Amino acid sequence: DIQMTQSPSSLSASVGDRVTITCRASQGISNYLAWYQQKPGKVPKLLIYAASTLQSGVPSRFSGSGSGTDFTLTISSLQPEDVATYYCQKYNSDPFTFGPGTKVDIK
Amino acid sequence: EVQLVESGGGLVQPGGSLRLSCAASGFTFSSCAMSWVRQAPGKGLEWVSGISGSGGSTYHADSVKGRFTISRDNSKNTLYLQMNSLRAEDTAEYYCAKDHRPLGGMIVEAYFDYWGQGTLVTVSS
Numbered sequence: 292d293i294q295m296t297q298s299p300s301s302l303s304a305s306v307g308d309r310v311t312i313t314c315r316a317s318q319g320i321s322n323y324l325a326w327y328q329q330k331p332g333k334v335p336k337l338l339i340y341a342a343s344t345l346q347s348g349v350p351s352r353f354s355g356s357g358s359g360t361d362f363t364l365t366i367s368s369l370q371p372e373d374v375a376t377y378y379c380q381k382y383n384s385d386p387f388t389f390g391p392g393t394k395v396d397i398k
Numbered sequence: 399e400v401q402l403v404e405s406g407g408g409l410v411q412p413g414g415s416l417r418l419s420c421a422a423s424g425f426t427f428s429s430c431a432m433s434w435v436r437q438a439p440g441k442g443l444e445w446v447s448g449i450s451g452s453g454g455s456t457y458h459a460d461s462v463k464g465r466f467t468i469s470r471d472n473s474k475n476t477l478y479l480q481m482n483s484l485r486a487e488d489t490a491e492y493y494c495a496k497d498h499r500p501l502g503g504m505i506v507e508a509y510f511d512y513w514g515q516g517t518l519v520t521v522s523s
Binding site (some may be wrong): 335376391 | 510
């Protein structure tokens with residue numbers, strides 16, 4: 292099975308900072324990658340699918356890129372409401388594995 | 399408005415069984431593949447099982463294969479997860495989740511635009 296890893300596991304940044312989270316697949320998955328945001332005590336929210344397509348209603352400060360095995364989620368200007376854990380997920384084939392998550396908070 | 403409402407969670411002894419349900423509304427249920435995703439306390443997300451819109455294709459994670467069965471009743475707009483031979487490591491919040499694109503038929507795309515609020519399953523003696 293394809294394994295998903297994320298780095299870093301956590302980060303602390305200042306409001307307005309550019310934040311980048313990396314997701315890596317152990318084998319190529321083309322662009323079958325989604326990103327989710329889960330705020331404390333809330334259900335996950337779809338941010339990006341097809342590696343770089345922004346879900347409707349998601350602020351444009353979020354962007355995704357990559358293909359094959361290496362992907363990134365970028366927050367161009369971190370806001371207080373972005374404090375959350377971010378997960379990538381592959382969906383090219385079963386099993387539809389999530390990455391372990393990256394916890395983002397404000398410095 | 400899309401709504402997904404899970405039920406059926408609770409406390410069960412190791413080796414026991416539970417059936418979770420997810421009542422769906424606000425979209426054409428039979429057109430959408432659905433999945434169950436779980437989250438152990440303080441841990442990350444784990445995809446558990448998925449089913450196509452027709453119910454003709456099903457998938458299960460290795461961790462639950464042979465113990466859990468996903469199914470659906472499109473006449474009742476309801477998704478199910480039958481969980482047998484439960485273990486302590488199955489303790490988690492269980493979410494039902496809707497595929498983003500209504501592809502219907504046998505396709506499971508398995509990335510999710512709507513999630514239920516979850517139902518807690520605790521496996522303990």
